[in-house]
Amino acid sequence: MKTLVEFINEKQADFAYASGEFTRLLNDIGIAAKLVNREINKAGLADINGYFGQQNIQGEDQKKLDVFANDCFLAAMRHGGMVCAVASEENDDLYTYENAFSQEGKYVVAMDPLDGSSNIEVNVPIGTIFSIYRRISESGPGTVQDLLQPGVKQIAAGYVIYGTSTILVYSTGYGVNGFTLDPSVGLFFLSHPEMKIPDGGNIYSINEANYIYFHEGVKQYIKYCQQDDPATLRPYTTRYIGSLVADFHRNLIMGGIYIYPGTKKNPNGKLRLLYECNPIAFLAEQAGGKASTGYERILDIQPTELHQRAPFFVGSKAMVEKAEEMMRLYSE
Ligand code: AHG
Ligand code: MN
Ligand code: MN
Numbered sequence: 001m002k003t004l005v006e007f008i009n010e011k012q013a014d015f016a017y018a019s020g021e022f023t024r025l026l027n028d029i030g031i032a033a034k035l036v037n038r039e040i041n042k043a044g045l046a047d048i049n050g051y052f053g054q055q056n057i058q059g060e061d062q063k064k065l066d067v068f069a070n071d072c073f074l075a076a077m078r079h080g081g082m083v084c085a086v087a088s089e090e091n092d093d094l095y096t097y098e099n100a101f102s103q104e105g106k107y108v109v110a111m112d113p114l115d116g117s118s119n120i121e122v123n124v125p126i127g128t129i130f131s132i133y134r135r136i137s138e139s140g141p142g143t144v145q146d147l148l149q150p151g152v153k154q155i156a157a158g159y160v161i162y163g164t165s166t167i168l169v170y171s172t173g174y175g176v177n178g179f180t181l182d183p184s185v186g187l188f189f190l191s192h193p194e195m196k197i198p199d200g201g202n203i204y205s206i207n208e209a210n211y212i213y214f215h216e217g218v219k220q221y222i223k224y225c226q227q228d229d230p231a232t233l234r235p236y237t238t239r240y241i242g243s244l245v246a247d248f249h250r251n252l253i254m255g256g257i258y259i260y261p262g263t264k265k266n267p268n269g270k271l272r273l274l275y276e277c278n279p280i281a282f283l284a285e286q287a288g289g290k291a292s293t294g295y296e297r298i299l300d301i302q303p304t305e306l307h308q309r310a311p312f313f314v315g316s317k318a319m320v321e322k323a324e325e326m327m328r329l330y331s332e
Contacts, residue, residue, distance in 0.1 A: 057307055082102075084106075167179065205251060213264045257323060
């Protein structure tokens, strides 16, 4: 039985930037995840369901749990002093720490503190997504530029899925590992070592209600998924939860593709590059999969804004490549 903390300590020597600080940061993320998990588990009992009464910068109504999770992760990273700035879905501007200790922190974090928040009330899996970079600025409060680095520069990324069990999955660029929370002892144990996404699969995950707004390439890919061809496991099957973390986690284990494409109304789709697409893309590639806008690698995009969006195709390599082929063939 190996705990998350034991595993992190053991793996520290694996990478060049290994430091006790980085290890503590990952550990702090694990602590915040446990606090959020505790709150989520009693969401239906305590007065924590429902709306907070404000909107975030994307004009989405914040739920109380969105705000709670944001506060929890921000607080956990303050105490360690390793992080100087955080870009969060729930903060319009870059969040910087006021204490001198944190301002010397070497890292910056982008996070979606609660992913899939429309699913809170209905007991469907939700998650947290995080992405870690080395800062570019020398010292002082972190800057927006510190966060506007392409995804290839991530030194770690991961998510927590609060599902039938709570699992933390992360990568520091040396493969992907998953840890399941044992709530009776409050520890994450290594349960999914060296996760690899099957190269092909038979699950496609897309909100098909937006079909009429899709690019012709996406429509043709959906048609392809629905054709009868037992040799390639088609017709595929559709699974769409509406929590990126949960949809990706399932496809990572079973093999599949998740698509949130650009539409005629929203050419860049819905998902945010810094704290949804990039960390999930990093994990997908580390597990042997692929992540793309339909045309180019997600991790190569040079961000220009904290909350910018990107079309997102992620999952099994062969499936993403097939979808890309359709996007090229039916370019509009
Ligand atoms: P969030 O709850 O952090 O705003 O993210 C919701 C995202 C993502 O998790 C999910 O896959 C997608 O929105 C669902 O969008 P649709 O309801 O448009 O399908
Ligand atoms: Mn989200
Ligand atoms: Mn969110």
